[in-house]
Amino acid sequence: MRRSGRELLPALLFLLPFLAVLVVFFVYASARAVYFSFTDYDLFNAPAWVGLENYRALFRDDNFLYALRNSLVFAAVVTTVQTAGALVTASALNRRVRGMTFFRSAFYMPAVTSSVVITLIFLWLFQRLGGVNYLLTAVARNAPAIGAFVLITVIAQTLQVWGERRRWRGAAAGSKRAVAALDPALLVVSLLVAAGATTVLGLLGHLAPRGTEAIAINWLQTRQEVPAGAPFPLRAPLPLVAIMVQNAFTTIPTFMLMFLAALQDVPRSYYEAAALDGANAAQQFFHITIPSLQPVIFLVVSLGLIGTLQMFDQVAIFGSAVPLQSVITLAYFVYNRMFPGAQLPEVGFASAAAMFLAALTLAIVLLQRTVLRAEGDR
Amino acid sequence: MRRLFTAAMVALLAAIGTAGAQTIVRVQGYGGQDPAIVQRLIDEVIGADLAAQGITINYEPIETDYNTVLVNSLSAGTAGDVFYVPGETAPGFIATGKLLALEDLVDTSAFIDTLNAVFSKDGHVYGIAKDFNTLAVFYNEDLFDAAGVAYPNADDDWTSFADKLARVAALDPGVYGACIAADTARLGAFAFANGWTTFGADGGVDLTSPAFAEAFDFYSGLVTSGAAAQPADLGAGWPGDCLAREQAAVAIEGAWILGFLRDNAPNLQYGATFLPKSPTTGLSGNYLYTVAWAVNADSKVRDAAVKVLEALTSPAAQQFILEQGLAIPSRKELADNPYFSQDSAEARANKVVFEGASHGNVYGFQFGTIGTDYMGPINNALTAVMTGSVGSGAALSQAQSDLTALLQRAAP
Numbered sequence: 001m002r003r004s005g006r007e008l009l010p011a012l013l014f015l016l017p018f019l020a021v022l023v024v025f026f027v028y029a030s031a032r033a034v035y036f037s038f039t040d041y042d043l044f045n046a047p048a049w050v051g052l053e054n055y056r057a058l059f060r061d062d063n064f065l066y067a068l069r070n071s072l073v074f075a076a077v078v079t080t081v082q083t084a085g086a087l088v089t090a091s092a093l094n095r096r097v098r099g100m101t102f103f104r105s106a107f108y109m110p111a112v113t114s115s116v117v118i119t120l121i122f123l124w125l126f127q128r129l130g131g132v133n134y135l136l137t138a139v140a141r142n143a144p145a146i147g148a149f150v151l152i153t154v155i156a157q158t159l160q161v162w163g164e165r166r167r168w169r170g171a172a173a174g175s176k177r178a179v180a181a182l183d184p185a186l187l188v189v190s191l192l193v194a195a196g197a198t199t200v201l202g203l204l205g206h207l208a209p210r211g212t213e214a215i216a217i218n219w220l221q222t223r224q225e226v227p228a229g230a231p232f233p234l235r236a237p238l239p240l241v242a243i244m245v246q247n248a249f250t251t252i253p254t255f256m257l258m259f260l261a262a263l264q265d266v267p268r269s270y271y272e273a274a275a276l277d278g279a280n281a282a283q284q285f286f287h288i289t290i291p292s293l294q295p296v297i298f299l300v301v302s303l304g305l306i307g308t309l310q311m312f313d314q315v316a317i318f319g320s321a322v323p324l325q326s327v328i329t330l331a332y333f334v335y336n337r338m339f340p341g342a343q344l345p346e347v348g349f350a351s352a353a354a355m356f357l358a359a360l361t362l363a364i365v366l367l368q369r370t371v372l373r374a375e376g377d378r
Numbered sequence: 379m380r381r382l383f384t385a386a387m388v389a390l391l392a393a394i395g396t397a398g399a400q401t402i403v404r405v406q407g408y409g410g411q412d413p414a415i416v417q418r419l420i421d422e423v424i425g426a427d428l429a430a431q432g433i434t435i436n437y438e439p440i441e442t443d444y445n446t447v448l449v450n451s452l453s454a455g456t457a458g459d460v461f462y463v464p465g466e467t468a469p470g471f472i473a474t475g476k477l478l479a480l481e482d483l484v485d486t487s488a489f490i491d492t493l494n495a496v497f498s499k500d501g502h503v504y505g506i507a508k509d510f511n512t513l514a515v516f517y518n519e520d521l522f523d524a525a526g527v528a529y530p531n532a533d534d535d536w537t538s539f540a541d542k543l544a545r546v547a548a549l550d551p552g553v554y555g556a557c558i559a560a561d562t563a564r565l566g567a568f569a570f571a572n573g574w575t576t577f578g579a580d581g582g583v584d585l586t587s588p589a590f591a592e593a594f595d596f597y598s599g600l601v602t603s604g605a606a607a608q609p610a611d612l613g614a615g616w617p618g619d620c621l622a623r624e625q626a627a628v629a630i631e632g633a634w635i636l637g638f639l640r641d642n643a644p645n646l647q648y649g650a651t652f653l654p655k656s657p658t659t660g661l662s663g664n665y666l667y668t669v670a671w672a673v674n675a676d677s678k679v680r681d682a683a684v685k686v687l688e689a690l691t692s693p694a695a696q697q698f699i700l701e702q703g704l705a706i707p708s709r710k711e712l713a714d715n716p717y718f719s720q721d722s723a724e725a726r727a728n729k730v731v732f733e734g735a736s737h738g739n740v741y742g743f744q745f746g747t748i749g750t751d752y753m754g755p756i757n758n759a760l761t762a763v764m765t766g767s768v769g770s771g772a773a774l775s776q777a778q779s780d781l782t783a784l785l786q787r788a789a790p
Binding site: 128344 | 473
């Protein structure tokens with residue numbers, strides 16, 4: 001039904017402030033960028049029309065190819081990790097336990113902390129003599145003690161579970177209430193036994209720390225790529241891995257909050273019914289939690305893809321501490337060509353890269369939409 | 379921040395109060411520690427004289443990335459009337475056509491020729507160097523005494539210098555002979571000593587020549603041999619920091635280290651000497667670091683802006699900067715300055731930095747129109763070798779191909 005002019009006018013008036021901002025800062029700016037992407041322009045001389053030359057030049061530029069690969073790998077890995085991580089933390093925090101508010105706040109902290117500050121802290125952690133290498137060295141040196149602790153825990157737990165199951169089988173054959181492999185009560189006992197045994201062994205001098213050399217992995221100032229044997233499109237430079245860890249750390253809490261909000265709407269009766277039918281925690285998670293969260297998963301994956309494909313700030317702050325090709329992403333490539341230190345800016349080239357990034361993001365999100373839709377309809 | 383704001387408000391009110399009578403000239407410079415000094419220079423040294431001529435300076439330090447801000451504001455037409463142009467980025471800014479040619483407006487012959495050359499193109503001078511700096515070896519006398527090693531001196535070559543550092547490093551596991559960063563801005567000076575130049579005769583770059591490779595091996599070898607350490611590995615931000623904290627006996631820096639040492643290590647007994655000589659050529663090398671004042675070609679108050687530039691580079695202004703221990707004057711007439719013969723570690727160090735400009739093979743800290751991007755591949759190679767992840771041959775050929783690609787991209 002068509003709206004009459006009388007209704008349209010007030011609506012437009014109310015929309016005007018927003019529309020004005022949208023037109024000036026988005027439509028106009030985007031249109032200019034599209035135009036610039038077909039020109040040779042350096043901010044100082046008039047733009048000269050070059051047709052598709054900038055787009056062709058993109059694929060001849062090594063840095064662009066690195067940026068494209070890095071962006072795609074980064075988006076794939078980080079979106080997966082952050083969605084899974086957020087889902088798991090959200091279901092863990094969606095319980096009625098004393099003190100849960102504290103954990104919810106604590107887990108959300110990384111998201112409200114400035115990403116610049118976090119990046120600087122991570123730069124320290126990943127230095128050659130930084131926290132990460134220190135921790136790895138400590139683990140390597142104390143491997144005998146850690147190994148003994150883990151081994152004793154596993155043995156104690158296995159023995160206990162085996163004993164309990166035997167006892168139950170005797171008492172009530174066919175009962176579904178068999179003891180789980182990781183039964184919490186038994187696990188506490190196992191851990192206590194292991195801690196005690198390890199301490200005793202340590203005091204007897206059987207678990208002396210090894211004199212391994214300090215681990216000094218060069219996380220940042222390197223061109224090394226992992227996994228080493230994989231073809232170029234599937235490798236990630238080590239410094240980018242450091243940024244992936246950091247990015248996942250800071251984005252998981254935000255998405256966790258979305259999942260947590262959605263989880264509150266899943267009726268408790270579903271879980272109760274499933275439990276009565278004998279579904280265990282994992283089955284409940286995969287058959288109730290995930291299907292109920294389908295729309296939110298779509299939202300989280302979309303936001304995650306858009307955010308990771310356009311990741312810029314963390315690369316900018318890592319800046320000159322790392323080789324450019326090891327961290328460059330498409331968004332940083334655009335910035336790098338637009339503000340190339342002391343050279344004249346390559347506005348046309350940068351705009352072409354920006355257009356490519358926009359098209360790529362749109363294409364990937366649309367693809368993701370069709371895939372997730374199909375999953376949902378099944 | 380609040381003080382800056384207040385200062386800006388006062389300046390603004392003063393400007394409004396005297397509107398009509400006064401011409402306002404906008405001056406832009408670096409942020410950081412610079413604004414305090416430049417503000418004092420304007421208030422105490424040159425302000426009154428300019429005010430008498432009806433000129434008020436509106437000083438606007440730029441706190442973020444200076445070059446980026448300048449490119450943007452120049453293209454948008456919002457740049458100041460007078461502003462800094464760093465030597466290493468000057469060719470790029472001259473190419474924008476937004477810098478006023480000054481040779482007919484200012485007496486450029488009063489300034490050191492090599493400095494004018496840094497800001498010149500096709501016979502035009504686009505900036506007047508406000509001051510300059512070169513590199514010197516700054517050493518901690520106590521650490522050398524404790525190790526029983528002679529202080530570094532002008533006769534040292536790379537071999538004897540490295541030997542002295544190694545002997546100081548042997549003193550204690552927590553002390554290094556030197557603190558050096560993976561930085562082309564230092565390595566280049568040693569390569570100059572060997573006869574290498576930033577760009578070859580054909581305009582290309584040769585990083586695999588013996589002249590460069592030898593300097594590269596010497597410089598990175600200081601770290602790989604354990605005689606020196608990188609600042610980051612000592613938890614320091616830059617070599618001056620290691621020197622101030624007595625973690626290293628030597629830092630290779632310019633006169634900018636003096637103010638830092640004065641504030642952070644007032645009791646440090648230090649000396650300064652020239653960079654060691656290449657064993658091959660018997661010469662030392664050095665970089666000439668400089669920043670110029672330039673005038674905006676589109677300035678609406680061009681005449682006043684030129685007067686401000688003259689005041690900012692006047693003998694009185696330069697003497698003030700020198701005595702603050704910040705940088706060496708760019709005027710020829712200040713070369714025989716009584717300040718240099720004062721009996722203090724600072725004055726002696728300043729003299730070494732001043733004479734460094736004419737000691738051996740000295741070239742401007744400048745990299746054509748690609749600017750400081752030039753240093754990226756070489757810095758990466760240095761880092762890779764210093765951290766032991768690659769050999770120097772592989773690192774240098776990687777740097778060579780990266781740098782060649784960079785130059786080809788930048789070529790029109």
